[in-house]
Amino acid sequence: MSRDLSILVVEADPEKAREIIDALMEAGWSDVHALAQTAGLEREIKARQPDIVLIDVANPDRDMLEHLSMASDSKHRAVAMFVDKTDNDLTQAALAAGVSAYVVDGLQMNRIKSVLETAIARFQLVRQMQSELDAAKRALEDRKTLDRAKGILMRQRGVSEEEAYQLMRKTAMDQGRKVIDVAQALVTAADLLA
């Protein structure tokens, strides 16, 4: 590689930022920095003059980056490029993974592409891990709610655990609702009446 590309990752979550930086470094890019504080984004970009800025699609600061990349007074005019306009597959992949990139004009596409592909893969992984974590947390919460609802029924109706569960299941089926919703309603009602 003739010259290392300077890459700036804008990500408020330090763990996610770490993941992405590690992935880029593993792939051979060493000049990688992360910025968590979006308030200093403009200054940081002017100071570092990165070749590529990677940012989450959902980050509201994207509009600021678009503007910076359109500033016409700079010789290092960055192109407002949401990856490459001509490569629709790569654009779709980046969007699906939640990454958008701003790239300085004049870079060779193949170099950008390898950075992006690494970033896309890592964004996807991070996102997947996040949703798995969320799902696990939710499952745990649901479990607790179900247990509490069962306990309420067992006490109030004097039934067994199995019977309490069947009762909730039947009510849910009759009403076209989920068991967890019935359990939640029961817990809420019990809290109100307590």
Added chain:
Amino acid sequence: MSRTVLNCGYVPLVDCAPLIVAKELGFADEEGLVLNLVAQPSWSATRDMLALGHLDVAHMLSPMPVAMSLGYGGLSGDIDALMVLSVNGTVFGISTQLAEALRGASAGVRFGETTHMLRNVAGLGMRKLRVGIPFHYSMHRLLLEYWLQGQGDISGLEIEIVTIPPPRMADAVEDGDIDAFWVGEPWGSTAVARGAAELVLPGSAVWAFAPEKVLAARHDWVAAHGAEVKRLLRALYQAMRWLDAPRNKPLAVEILARSEHLNIAPELIDPAISGTLTPTQHGSPVTVERFLLFHKHAAHFPWRSQAAWIAAQLGADAAGIERAKLCFRSDIYRDVMGPTGVDLPGASEKVEGSMRHATAVASTRGHMILGPDAFFDGNTFDFDAES
């Protein structure tokens, strides 16, 4: 009737009201539509999601379909504006510090005054005025730049335009990152309520009838979804008519505040909807005529000449201006709304800036009054190719 789900992007601002009202008050439902309103984190994201087909339609800044169709900035694509969702509704404000400096220099700050304000700022000896706007391709920037061009000698004062996400505009002015801003409501009133800024101009002081947001869709999607476009336009028309009726305004504020789509307190939604702004933190409210229009004066009609003005301000050549006109689909609007008995203007282009007062014009049913559309400097723009 079968229900059709439309994925509809919006940015949580007061002027996305037509979409929320169409959904919450059942106007969309009456047309057999389910509006799946998807909040967008930024205008860039809205643009990408629409261009790449993740959204069917979107609430967009009026210059965006023009910029995208002309290939300016970011992701481009043939994007149409099916109707204007709101006219006006933006404000220009300055930091409290700057307002106090102006008063200290006995220059004063008079709300709505377009002639002396910037010269007075230059007179303070300030070198640079940093102005925050929400997005590069916004009516905010076009109005700001148009206003700046007509200022005469402020050569000592450099104006730097920076983009700041609107919800952070109040912070930015409070932290001294910017000295002024041009922003849509409720973010101007929010900055005033926090004591960070004072409002100096409503957008309508620079252009009395500026198309602010439009309903945007991909050109090919529009061509392939005639029935959905028709139903959506009719639903939004009803929503916008409902919104502009004075008796509905208090309820509109409540619906907007209560729905999960806008996370904004009612007292901050009210100024834009009622057209009653409070320019300074402890000052009296001021009524601004036509502060934000949804329906009156054929506000939703997508004038081809509005697209042309936008293109001209963006620096397009004659061919670009003609191309831009085609984005504002007054043809579809006529086809859809004509048969419903709605009054339509006789022409699809007007000389922008020519009406200093509300003016009766030729229309299909013969009683249309168009609002004033004058520019602060009295200029007019005639984009008719024949003339």
